[in-house]
Amino acid sequence: MRRAVAWGLGGAALVAMPWLVRAVAPGQQRYVLHILVFTGLFAALALSYDLVVGHVGSLSLAHPAFFGIGAYTAALLATRAGFTFLPDTLAAMILAGLVAWLIGVPMFRLHEHAFAIGTLGFAMVTHIVATNWVDLTRGPLCVTGIPRPALGMGPVAIKLTSVPHYYWLALASLGLVALLYHGLTTFRLGRAFHAVRDNEMLAAAAGIDPRRYRMLAFVVGAVVAGGIGALYAHYITVLCPEEMTVALTINLLVIVFIGGVGRLRGVVIGAVLFTVLPEILRIAPTWRLVIYGGLLLAIVVRWPEGLESALRRSGRSRTA
Amino acid sequence: MRAGYAEVEVLRGVSLEVRSGDIVSIIGANGAGKSTLLKTVFGLVTAHGGSIRLAGEELAGRRPVEVLARGVSYVPQGRCNFPAMTVEENLEMGAYTRNDAGVRRDIDAMMQRFPMLGSKRVDPAGTLSGGQQQVLEIAMALLLHPRLLLVDEPSLGLDPRMAELVFATIESINREGTTVVMVEQNAKTALSISHRAFVLELGRNRFEGTGRELLDNPEVRTHYLGR
Numbered sequence: 001m002r003r004a005v006a007w008g009l010g011g012a013a014l015v016a017m018p019w020l021v022r023a024v025a026p027g028q029q030r031y032v033l034h035i036l037v038f039t040g041l042f043a044a045l046a047l048s049y050d051l052v053v054g055h056v057g058s059l060s061l062a063h064p065a066f067f068g069i070g071a072y073t074a075a076l077l078a079t080r081a082g083f084t085f086l087p088d089t090l091a092a093m094i095l096a097g098l099v100a101w102l103i104g105v106p107m108f109r110l111h112e113h114a115f116a117i118g119t120l121g122f123a124m125v126t127h128i129v130a131t132n133w134v135d136l137t138r139g140p141l142c143v144t145g146i147p148r149p150a151l152g153m154g155p156v157a158i159k160l161t162s163v164p165h166y167y168w169l170a171l172a173s174l175g176l177v178a179l180l181y182h183g184l185t186t187f188r189l190g191r192a193f194h195a196v197r198d199n200e201m202l203a204a205a206a207g208i209d210p211r212r213y214r215m216l217a218f219v220v221g222a223v224v225a226g227g228i229g230a231l232y233a234h235y236i237t238v239l240c241p242e243e244m245t246v247a248l249t250i251n252l253l254v255i256v257f258i259g260g261v262g263r264l265r266g267v268v269i270g271a272v273l274f275t276v277l278p279e280i281l282r283i284a285p286t287w288r289l290v291i292y293g294g295l296l297l298a299i300v301v302r303w304p305e306g307l308e309s310a311l312r313r314s315g316r317s318r319t320a
Numbered sequence: 321m322r323a324g325y326a327e328v329e330v331l332r333g334v335s336l337e338v339r340s341g342d343i344v345s346i347i348g349a350n351g352a353g354k355s356t357l358l359k360t361v362f363g364l365v366t367a368h369g370g371s372i373r374l375a376g377e378e379l380a381g382r383r384p385v386e387v388l389a390r391g392v393s394y395v396p397q398g399r400c401n402f403p404a405m406t407v408e409e410n411l412e413m414g415a416y417t418r419n420d421a422g423v424r425r426d427i428d429a430m431m432q433r434f435p436m437l438g439s440k441r442v443d444p445a446g447t448l449s450g451g452q453q454q455v456l457e458i459a460m461a462l463l464l465h466p467r468l469l470l471v472d473e474p475s476l477g478l479d480p481r482m483a484e485l486v487f488a489t490i491e492s493i494n495r496e497g498t499t500v501v502m503v504e505q506n507a508k509t510a511l512s513i514s515h516r517a518f519v520l521e522l523g524r525n526r527f528e529g530t531g532r533e534l535l536d537n538p539e540v541r542t543h544y545l546g547r
Contacts, residue, residue, distance in 0.1 A: 188416075191405075195413055198402050204364060204384040205394045206460065207417035 068244025070226025096226025266308025403446025414460025451482025
């Protein structure tokens with residue numbers, strides 16, 4: 001009961017966040033919500049990444065490519081073909097998933113380190129293509145003028161033009177991705193994922209085809225990453241190849257491992273820390289990134305299994 | 321049968337026949353190809369040549385899930401369970417491919433058959449002793465009611481008392497009608513409970529016969545039984 005009330009209050013606070021922020025920091029609403037939009041998008045993207053890294057144990061470094069494929073698909077369809085938000089996002093998700101399936105076939109023949117390097121190679125090639133295929137992507141000139149999203153069609157279309165609108169869209173997207181993540185990683189399917197991650201040989205002995213389940217997580221992760229890429233492109237309205245560099249993988253790895261690999265709550269905590277902490281540290285602009293790096297290091301040393309494990313332990317000791 | 325990993329051929333023409341209802345042991349030195357043989361039968365290693373037939377049906381080239389569906393279960397070497405899952409969850413994983421209503425009943429029956437598992441039902445499998453874990457792994461495989469059970473080094477790392485318990489378990493499974501093919505380093509005990517046995521050397525057959533015959537074979541005794 002207490003848990004349900006806490007969830008209800010937490011959910012209501014998240015939905016009411018634009019008003020809460022305006023009441024607490026009236027001049028800062030746009031800035032704070034902008035950070036929260038990024039938190040939501042990064043959390044959703046990191047959850048999709050954790051499906052692959054945390055739940056089937058495949059160290060894929062290709063996630064920026066799927067994010068970028070989704071972002072470019074949506075951006076190009078919206079700016080050149082006049083697609084509206086929902087169809088171009090759907091197309092972004094489908095294309096990212098299709099590409100993941102196509103490259104997954106040869107990649108999952110590789111093992112562990114070779115798989116990581118193979119996917120890294122794919123991510124680098126995708127970035128190079130985005131940079132150099134100027135006729136399609138405009139390369140370093142970037143795709144500009146991506147319209148802000150609109151839900152619905154014609155006269156009933158609701159245009160999401162303000163930051164609070166986009167905050168709610170990001171929050172809803174994170175909620176959907178979290179539900180999908182929970183559904184896939186618990187119950188029977190989740191057990192199969194974890195069996196593949198924990199002991200591939202035994203999983204095979206139990207009739208669970210490791211390659212098939214790895215592929216499933218990889219493709220679903222890519223579909224979500226493509227969708228988040230589309231949301232991102234529509235939010236920032238300008239899309240450059242730098243958005244899909246390998247650095248994004250490093251950021252996702254930081255979020256997942258700082259928060260807690262394979263843990264929904266942990267990944268969301270990691271995303272909050274990753275996006276909010278550097279902004280808070282602007283109070284010490286010179287030392288900001290040094291302090292940030294030091295804090296991340298301290299967290300890894302103190303809680304090598306991620307912050308979520310510390311929360312879990314403290315929760316257990318409170319109930320004991 | 322010929323099989324191996326990438327360029328390395330481990331099995332270089334092994335040939336063996338297993339009769340229904342037997343316990344068959346495969347013994348040999350490290351690197352003889354014993355475990356590779358079981359993995360090849362189960363589809364984890366691709367056969368480069370030859371044939372694997374189960375009651376006339378070709379198994380070579382099939383994936384593990386297909387081999388499993390034809391009534392062959394495999395218990396891998398070492399402590400091969402999901403240590404963070406409970407005993408009961410491990411058994412559920414053993415029956416993962418089953419969708420029938422009898423799964424729950426069979427798991428309960430397995431708990432009764434092996435009381436050491438029943439008493440640890442909600443404990444993580446990683447907290448069980450080595451022998452208990454081995455019995456759990458065999459129980460997981462049995463939940464699919466296999467015709468043929470492949471067991472890789474069941475006594476590995478167990479003290480003599482626990483090894484005895486595991487061998488007794490294998491004998492009782494066989495008495496109920498399951499054919500068992502077992503790879504084992506503890507050659508003496510394995511031969512003593514086997515109807516037939518094969519000795520492999522560098523991926524080829526070296527000796528074969530009943531368990532008793534191999535126990536009495538002076539060459540086998542000198543090279544594989546330590547006396």
